Amino acid sequence: MTDFPKGKENPTKREGEDAIMGDLLVVYLTFLLAGALIGLVPFLVGRFMGKPVLGQLGLLCCALSGLFHISLPVLLALVFLGWIFLSKHDLVIRKSPAAQSGGSYQTTYAPTPQPQAGSLRLTCLTGPLRGRSYPIGPKGLMFGRDNDCAVCFPGETPGISRHHCAIRWQGNTPVLVDLNSTYGTFLSGGRQLPPNNPAALAVGTRFYLANTGVMFQIELG
Structure with missing residues (x-):
């Protein structure tokens, strides 16, 4: 040793x-x-x-x-x-008021001034309605599987409710509203819209219904 x-x-x-x-x-x-x-x-x-x-x-x-x-x-x-x-909805992570009052902050982008109703169009980028375009008139647009919807999906489309969501006008600004759909309405970044809580739209804004396979975009008419 x-x-x-x-x-x-x-x-x-x-x-x-x-x-x-x-x-x-x-x-x-x-x-x-x-x-x-x-x-x-x-x-x-x-x-x-x-x-x-x-x-x-x-x-x-x-x-x-x-x-x-x-x-x-x-x-x-x-x-x-x-x-x-x-679950009907995804988790939504929000900052507490205490955290927001500290040094943390969240960057937001103010939407550009919007044209009058009728000068905007909605284009479907992916999904069963791909390539279709819809003028956004004064009454807005309803999305869903029901026949009374302006943006009407085939009855067998998975994840789409009968009355899924709608584009409406608040003044000269178009807003997107989820109508308590089963699988949700999302902005392109993945943020899910709470039911009946309008989110402002701008030219170029993208959003999807249920999943990214059903994507739309706001465009100038």
Whole structure:
């Protein structure tokens, strides 16, 4: 047995400890990756169902839970899938008044002045109505599967309610209103509109119904 001077560490022992730490790191990274792969299921389903925030939260929770036990990501994925399918709306993350009163802030963009009713058009970019264009008249536009809707979807279109949403006028500004639809109405950035809460539209604004496969854009007439 070789004796080492005081104050000097046995290199063989040090190499063994480093090897153990390396093995542990590999195991943790493997479990993290496995959890993230399982979390892709609620993430992709959430995107498709128009609930991207729930999907992202599911992915994060599944990935982190893999560090504790390999069965936890599977359980959490099932929980988030049920949440996505059963909930009518996506999560909406808002800042608390205390946070807003501090140094944090949110950048907003003021809409450009809008033309009078009749000088704007709505164009469908994706979905079963792709390529169609609708003039936005003084009465606005109703979206849905019902025959009384100006923007009428085929009856088998998934995710679209009978009366899904509407474009209306507030003065010279067109606004988008969700009519308590089942799968929601979203601006192009992913923000879901609360039911019956108008959101101002401008030329170039994009929004989608239920999922990004049904996308519209406001254009000049």
